[in-house]
Amino acid sequence: MKNLLLLILLIMLTGAAAQAQKSTVTGRVLGAQGEALPGATILERGTSNGTSTGSNGDFTLSVDPGATITVQAIGYATQQIPLNGRTTLDVRLVATAQDLNEVVVTGSRASEGRSNILTTAPVDVISAREIKAFAQTDVAQVLSYVAPSFQSSRQTISDGTDHIDPASLRGLGPDQVLVLVNGKRRHNSSLVNINGTIGRGSVGTDLNVIPTASIKRIEVLRDGAAALYGSDAIAGVINIQLKDDSTGVTASSTVGQTKENDGGVIQADFNVGIGLNKRGYLDLSGQFQKHNAYNRGFADTAPLIYLGNNGGNYPASATTEQARRDLKAQDDALVAQRGFNRNDLRIGNAATRNYGGFLNGAYRLGRGYEVYLSGGATYRTGTSAGFNRLPNQATQSDLTLFPNGFLPLINTTIYDQSAIVGLRKVFSEFAVDLSNTFGRNELRYDISNSVNASLPQGPGIVNPTDFYAGRLAFLQNTTNLGVSRKFTDVGFLPTVNLAFGGEFRYDKFLIGKGEYASYVNGGRLIGTTPTASGSQVFPGYQAQDEVNKSRTNVAGYVDLESDITEKLLVHLAGRVENYSDFGSSVSGQAAARFSILEGLALRGSIGNGFRAPSLQQRYFTNTSTQFVNGLPNQVLTVNNDNPIVRNQASDAQPGFGLGGLTKENSRNYSLGLTARVARTITLTVDAYQIDIDNRIVLSSQFTRTNPTVNTILGTRDVSRVQFFANAVDTRTRGIDIVANERITLGEKSRLGLTAAANFNETTVRAFNSTSTTINNDPTTGTASLQNTLFDRQQRGRLESGNPRSKINLSANYGYGIFSIEARAVRFGEVQYKDADPARSFIDQTFAAKWVTDLTLSAQITKQIGVIVGVNNLFNVYPDKFFQNPRNNEFNFSVDPNLSYNSTLDNTNRGRFVYPANQFGFQGAFYFGRVNVTLP
Structure with a gap:
C-alpha cells in the first residue's frame, strides 16, 4: 500500500x-x-x-x-x-497555385527538395484537396482528369482488364511508367492484358488498390528516369506520397449515380493520425467502395434469335425472300413468347466492391536512428459480363440448362498486399537509408452462369454452371540501400549533392490451373460438329499453362546534383543493372536548368533508359475464347520459350523461329521553359521526344487459314495463336503546358485558375528485323506471316487509340465557408483502323469532346463540410460508331475498346455504339459527399 x-x-x-x-x-x-x-x-x-x-x-x-x-x-x-x-x-x-510550387522529391535525390518550377524536369503535384474535389474515387480516374499527360479509361467486355484500368503517361504504355509509394518501387499487377484494349500486351500497376484517403499528394515526373529508378521509367514516374504526421480523424462518405439511374457509387473512407509520444507518428487509412454496373448497350439486331445460325443469321436453307420472312415471323413469335430481351449484353463498367486499408508511420529510436513502416492490403471483387450465347448456338451451350441462351459472367477477386520497412540515420553527414519493399498481387477468376458445352448432355445429367478458372499471382521484393550527402564549397562548386546506392530485387510469377471442368474437352459432338470446350467466355487455365517462374536483379547507381552557379543547376545520374534472365543494362542521364532572367529559366535533359520484359510477358500462356465474325475462336497465347515460337521451319517441330524476349531500349530528350509572373502566375512548357527500340507487343492473331500456321499448330484444339515479341521501334513526340494563377480578391474571397495541356504523337518508325524475323523460307510460305506479326489494327491502336491531346481548364472560387470548383477537360480525338487496308472504308475518327465537372461545397462547421456536384455536367458521350457507308447499316463489328475485330457482321449487331478509349460512356453522374474532421 x-x-x-x-x-x-x-x-x-x-x-x-x-x-x-x-x-x-x-x-x-x-x-x-x-x-x-x-x-x-x-x-x-x-x-x-x-x-x-x-x-x-x-x-x-x-x-x-x-x-x-x-x-x-x-x-x-x-x-x-x-x-x-x-x-x-x-x-x-503562401498560396501554392494549385500546389505547382510545392517542394517535390521525385526526380532528384538532393538532400533538400526544390519547388517544381526550380527542378531540371517537369513534375506535377496533385494535392489531397484536388484528389477530393470531384466525384472520382479511384486514383487512376483522378489522375486522368487532373493530369493532362495521364490517360486511363475503364474498359468493358475485356476479361480481367474490366477490373484493372490500363493507364498511359505521355502516350506510352501502362508498363512504361514506374509507380512509387513514398519513393519506393511498387509492384506490378499480375494481369497480362491480352484483349483488344489500349495497352494490349502490357502489364501495368493497379493504382486503384491505394485508398485516396491515405494519400497526401501525388507527384508525376514527366521525364524518362530509368537512370534514377531503373526499369519501367521510360515515360516517367508516379510517386504517391502517403499522409504523415497528421492528427485527429478525417472521414468522408460519397454517394452518387448516373443520369440513367444506374452505375451507383457508395464510398466511405477515413484517416486517423496518431502522435507517438513526440517521437513519431502513425497514420491509418481505410476505404470501402461499391460501384454498381451500368449498361449502355443497344438492342441486338440479329435477324433470328432462336431459329438462326452463325450468331443469328438466316440459315442457308432460307433461299427466298418469302422463306426469310416466314422464318423471321416464327422467330419473332418465339422471342415474344419467351420474353427474350434483345438488350442482351452489359456494355459498361463492371460491378465492383473494394475494401482497403493502409498505414504509414515513423518512430525515432534514439541516437539518430529512425524506423519507418508503410503498407496496406486491398480486397476487391468484381463481376463483368462477356458476349452472350444465343439459343441458336447449340455448340456453345447446353439447351437443357439455357433454352433461351445465356450471358456468362466473369467474377474476379483481387488480393493486393504491400509493405515497406526501413531504417535511416545520418552518419558523419551521410544520410543512410536501408529499406525492404514487399508487394504481391493476385487475381482469381470464377465463371458463373456458364457451361462447358463439350460435356455430355441429356436427361439425368446436370452440368456445372459455375467454374473456378484459375489464378494469376505476382510477387516482388526489393531491398534498397541509399546514401546521400550535400557538400559545400567543393573546389569552384558552391554545392554538390552526392547520392549512391544499390538494390536487389526478386520477382516471381505464378499461374494456377482451374478446376478440370473449366478447361476439359468432353468430346461431345452435334452430328459431326465439335462443341466448344471449357467454361464459356473464359476457359480455365490448364495444367500445361501452369507457371512458377522467378528472377533476380542487382543494380547500382550514382547521382550528382550541383548548383554550378546561382543561375545554373546540373544533374547527372547513372545506373547499372543485371537481370538473371536476360543480362545487363546501363542507363545515364544529364539534365540542367539555367535561369535566363529572374523568374524565367530554361531546363532540359537527355538520357537513355530501358524496360525489362516482365515475367508475365515472358511466361504467360493460356487459351481464351474470342469472338471473330460472330463465332467463338479458341485463341492460344504462348510464351517465347514455347516451340511454337522458337523453333525453325527446318526443325522436327516447326515454329515461327523468333528469338526470346529482351529489353526495350529508350532515348529521352526534353527541353522546357519555366516562368513566374507577378508572383501569382506560374508557367511551364516542356517539349519531349522518346525513342523506343525493340518495343514489346502482343502479336496479331495467326490463323489456321494459313497452311504454315496450320502445320505449326498441329493437333492442338485452337484455331488461332498469338505471342509476345520485340516487334517495333517507335517515336513519341509531345509538349506539356501548365499555367496557374491564384488571386486574392478580398479578405474572404480567393480565386484559383489553372490551364494545362498535353499534345503527343506516337509513330511506328520501323519493324525490328533481328528478333522478330519470322521464318522467311519461301518454300514454307511463311514470308507473308511477317505482316501479320504487327498488322494495321495493332499499329492503329498503338499510334492513335489513345487521345493525342488533352486540355484541362479549371477554376476554384472561395468566399468564406463556401467554394465552387469547375473543370472542363477536352479529350482529343481517337481513331479506329481496320486490320485490312482493303477495308479502310470502315476506318473512323472520333472527334474531340469537352467534359465539364462542377462542384459546390460549404464548410458548415469546423468539423463538417458538404460537397454536391456533377461530373459530365452536359451529359456528353463520344461519337457513335458510324453506319457502314456501303449500305447505311450497323453491320460491322467494332467493340467499345477499339479492339478492331474487323468483321462485317454478328459480333456487334448494333449493340456497341460508343468507344471507351476517350472518357468512357457513362454520361452525367450526380453525387454528394460529407467530410468530417475531428480533433
Missing part, C-alpha cells in the same frame, strides 16, 4: 511538472495578401495535440516550449515553425 501511494504521488508530481512545462501559444494565420484563414490546422508536431483557426484566423494552443508547430490550410503551402520559447505566433501562408 505504501508503494502504491508513493507511485500515485510520483505520477501526480510528474504530471504537475509536465503541466508546468507547457506554455500557451496564441496567434493568427493569414493568407499571402494578409487575409484571415479560418479553418487552418495547427498541430504540435509528433503529437495528437492540435486545433484549428477561428473565423478571424486566430488560434490558441498549449504546447511544449520547444515544440515545432505545423500550420496547414487547403490551397496553401504547409509551414513547419520551431517555437524556440515563443508564446505568440503570427503565420502568413
Whole structure:
C-alpha cells in the first residue's frame, strides 16, 4: 500500500511538472495578401495535440516550449515553425497555385527538395484537396482528369482488364511508367492484358488498390528516369506520397449515380493520425467502395434469335425472300413468347466492391536512428459480363440448362498486399537509408452462369454452371540501400549533392490451373460438329499453362546534383543493372536548368533508359475464347520459350523461329521553359521526344487459314495463336503546358485558375528485323506471316487509340465557408483502323469532346463540410460508331475498346455504339459527399 501511494504521488508530481512545462501559444494565420484563414490546422508536431483557426484566423494552443508547430490550410503551402520559447505566433501562408510550387522529391535525390518550377524536369503535384474535389474515387480516374499527360479509361467486355484500368503517361504504355509509394518501387499487377484494349500486351500497376484517403499528394515526373529508378521509367514516374504526421480523424462518405439511374457509387473512407509520444507518428487509412454496373448497350439486331445460325443469321436453307420472312415471323413469335430481351449484353463498367486499408508511420529510436513502416492490403471483387450465347448456338451451350441462351459472367477477386520497412540515420553527414519493399498481387477468376458445352448432355445429367478458372499471382521484393550527402564549397562548386546506392530485387510469377471442368474437352459432338470446350467466355487455365517462374536483379547507381552557379543547376545520374534472365543494362542521364532572367529559366535533359520484359510477358500462356465474325475462336497465347515460337521451319517441330524476349531500349530528350509572373502566375512548357527500340507487343492473331500456321499448330484444339515479341521501334513526340494563377480578391474571397495541356504523337518508325524475323523460307510460305506479326489494327491502336491531346481548364472560387470548383477537360480525338487496308472504308475518327465537372461545397462547421456536384455536367458521350457507308447499316463489328475485330457482321449487331478509349460512356453522374474532421 505504501508503494502504491508513493507511485500515485510520483505520477501526480510528474504530471504537475509536465503541466508546468507547457506554455500557451496564441496567434493568427493569414493568407499571402494578409487575409484571415479560418479553418487552418495547427498541430504540435509528433503529437495528437492540435486545433484549428477561428473565423478571424486566430488560434490558441498549449504546447511544449520547444515544440515545432505545423500550420496547414487547403490551397496553401504547409509551414513547419520551431517555437524556440515563443508564446505568440503570427503565420502568413503562401498560396501554392494549385500546389505547382510545392517542394517535390521525385526526380532528384538532393538532400533538400526544390519547388517544381526550380527542378531540371517537369513534375506535377496533385494535392489531397484536388484528389477530393470531384466525384472520382479511384486514383487512376483522378489522375486522368487532373493530369493532362495521364490517360486511363475503364474498359468493358475485356476479361480481367474490366477490373484493372490500363493507364498511359505521355502516350506510352501502362508498363512504361514506374509507380512509387513514398519513393519506393511498387509492384506490378499480375494481369497480362491480352484483349483488344489500349495497352494490349502490357502489364501495368493497379493504382486503384491505394485508398485516396491515405494519400497526401501525388507527384508525376514527366521525364524518362530509368537512370534514377531503373526499369519501367521510360515515360516517367508516379510517386504517391502517403499522409504523415497528421492528427485527429478525417472521414468522408460519397454517394452518387448516373443520369440513367444506374452505375451507383457508395464510398466511405477515413484517416486517423496518431502522435507517438513526440517521437513519431502513425497514420491509418481505410476505404470501402461499391460501384454498381451500368449498361449502355443497344438492342441486338440479329435477324433470328432462336431459329438462326452463325450468331443469328438466316440459315442457308432460307433461299427466298418469302422463306426469310416466314422464318423471321416464327422467330419473332418465339422471342415474344419467351420474353427474350434483345438488350442482351452489359456494355459498361463492371460491378465492383473494394475494401482497403493502409498505414504509414515513423518512430525515432534514439541516437539518430529512425524506423519507418508503410503498407496496406486491398480486397476487391468484381463481376463483368462477356458476349452472350444465343439459343441458336447449340455448340456453345447446353439447351437443357439455357433454352433461351445465356450471358456468362466473369467474377474476379483481387488480393493486393504491400509493405515497406526501413531504417535511416545520418552518419558523419551521410544520410543512410536501408529499406525492404514487399508487394504481391493476385487475381482469381470464377465463371458463373456458364457451361462447358463439350460435356455430355441429356436427361439425368446436370452440368456445372459455375467454374473456378484459375489464378494469376505476382510477387516482388526489393531491398534498397541509399546514401546521400550535400557538400559545400567543393573546389569552384558552391554545392554538390552526392547520392549512391544499390538494390536487389526478386520477382516471381505464378499461374494456377482451374478446376478440370473449366478447361476439359468432353468430346461431345452435334452430328459431326465439335462443341466448344471449357467454361464459356473464359476457359480455365490448364495444367500445361501452369507457371512458377522467378528472377533476380542487382543494380547500382550514382547521382550528382550541383548548383554550378546561382543561375545554373546540373544533374547527372547513372545506373547499372543485371537481370538473371536476360543480362545487363546501363542507363545515364544529364539534365540542367539555367535561369535566363529572374523568374524565367530554361531546363532540359537527355538520357537513355530501358524496360525489362516482365515475367508475365515472358511466361504467360493460356487459351481464351474470342469472338471473330460472330463465332467463338479458341485463341492460344504462348510464351517465347514455347516451340511454337522458337523453333525453325527446318526443325522436327516447326515454329515461327523468333528469338526470346529482351529489353526495350529508350532515348529521352526534353527541353522546357519555366516562368513566374507577378508572383501569382506560374508557367511551364516542356517539349519531349522518346525513342523506343525493340518495343514489346502482343502479336496479331495467326490463323489456321494459313497452311504454315496450320502445320505449326498441329493437333492442338485452337484455331488461332498469338505471342509476345520485340516487334517495333517507335517515336513519341509531345509538349506539356501548365499555367496557374491564384488571386486574392478580398479578405474572404480567393480565386484559383489553372490551364494545362498535353499534345503527343506516337509513330511506328520501323519493324525490328533481328528478333522478330519470322521464318522467311519461301518454300514454307511463311514470308507473308511477317505482316501479320504487327498488322494495321495493332499499329492503329498503338499510334492513335489513345487521345493525342488533352486540355484541362479549371477554376476554384472561395468566399468564406463556401467554394465552387469547375473543370472542363477536352479529350482529343481517337481513331479506329481496320486490320485490312482493303477495308479502310470502315476506318473512323472520333472527334474531340469537352467534359465539364462542377462542384459546390460549404464548410458548415469546423468539423463538417458538404460537397454536391456533377461530373459530365452536359451529359456528353463520344461519337457513335458510324453506319457502314456501303449500305447505311450497323453491320460491322467494332467493340467499345477499339479492339478492331474487323468483321462485317454478328459480333456487334448494333449493340456497341460508343468507344471507351476517350472518357468512357457513362454520361452525367450526380453525387454528394460529407467530410468530417475531428480533433
